[in-house]
Amino acid sequence: MEPECVGICTIEDGVCVGCGRRVYGEESGETMTTQTLPQGMVVLQRGWLSSNSVLLRGAEGWTLVDSGYVTKTEETLALLDAAVGREPIVRLVNTHSHSDHLGGNAAVARRFGCPIWVPEGLADPIGRWDEAALLLSNAGQQAEPFSYSATIAAGDTVPMGEWEWRAVSVPGHDMHALAYFEPSHGVLISGDALWEDGFGILFPSLLGQADAIAAAREALAAIERLPVRWVIPGHGAPFRDVAGALQRAWGRLEAFANDPRRIARNALRACVTFTLLERGRMEEEELRATLAGVELFQRALDWIELTPDEAVRWLGDELERAGAIRRAAGQWQAMLPA
Ligand SMILES: [Zn+2]
Ligand SMILES: [Zn+2]
Structure with a gap:
């Protein structure tokens, strides 16, 4: 009988640590070279309150992308401990500003002593800890304040694990969001700009801050121009049908445009x-x-x-x-x- 998957599904080398189910990889009939995430890219898939966390292994240690929601911090730290063992986490990088992605930043930095790198556009609101600009107070959500050590701009090359990732501007859901693209394996860490079925809420439109529909069109077009073979989304399992996901995302975006x-x-x-x-x-x-x-x-x-x-x-x-x-x-x- 298939074991029941626990609520928090941790996928390592294609296998869910919670239930032992092979999510992708060799035994699912796919060839290792083209069909699995490369060794050293680990996705901690979480429940509803937290974004996925992505761990990328390199000679110097691990880079962590996104840290989950603040009330799930203990769980986040336990998952990280289990995943990295005694190896260091050498930096924490964020995709965007939302509470489900950076709520655990302060706790992770305390535990692992790692510097935090944030998208350039977030430097000011994080520096001032502007709870409205960070979509906390005005959304009834919370996060623990933290300090960043460096900022990342679109076009920058970011060392994460043993790979060099290019930061790609993916506005819309968050006007300052970045995705990270690794060209040799075609892996895109997309945050909430592209999921297997859709994308994150278009908050800037709703809050009267920006035309998030136009921005999301730019983001999808930017992703479309990249030779992406794997997407590690901010929520849900990694997926390979990039064309299908883009088609669904465009469809949803046009539905929003037709009826905001x-x-x-x-x-x-x-x-x-x-x-x-x-x-x-x-x-x-x-x-x-x-x-x-x-x-x-x-x-x-x-x-x-x-x-x-x-x-x-x-x-x-x-x-x-x-x-x-x-x-x-x-x-x-x-x-x-x-
Ligand atoms: Zn999210
Ligand atoms: Zn988000």
Whole structure:
């Protein structure tokens, strides 16, 4: 019988450490040279609250890309300890500013003594610890403040593991986001700019900061120009059908362009699920107050012209149908692995 996969799936050399299932690689009939992530590229695939963390091994030690959500820090450190053993983590690099990607930065730097490199556009908000610019206070999310040692600009070459990665500007979901591309193996660490099925919420449009649809078009076009053979996304398993993923992403983007209210509905579904997962369960009354009191939710409700009351009814039905929550006695309980 197939073992049940635990909520947190750790994939190492193509095998899930949690359940022993081969996710990709030799036994799945694929040839090692062209069909697996190169040795020394390890993806720690996480639950809903945390982004994936990517570990890249080199002679000097490991580079870590992204550090998960702040409330999952203990789990992040345990996964890192298990993955690197006694070898050092020599730097931590971020793809973008969101709480699920940098929430564990401070704790990882404390534990491993590693410097943190961030995309250039984040230097100012991180330096000032501007919780609104970092999409924390205005989204009802949190992260522990940290200091960075270096910044990365689009076009820079970044040493991570034994490879040289090129930083690629992928705006849209986050206007300052970078993806990292390794040309010899064709591996792209895409953050939330491209997933196997879609991409991250177009926050800058929703918050009235920038035209995230136009920006995301640039990001997808930039990815399309690269000879990508593997994508390690910010969420979900690594995948190889890059053309298929791009096609789905373009389709979603055009659907957003045709009806921007879909951006707001997408944001509400995902961010309410996130808030609920962080807290485990919430009274419906508390949820209504959160929808009315957090800027991101207020703006999304304005876009689709729903009151908090109407939104609670709509979201309750949608999320319950999707299996993300269960409602009982005026309480919402999160059902997804956090
Ligand atoms: Zn993310
Ligand atoms: Zn993100």
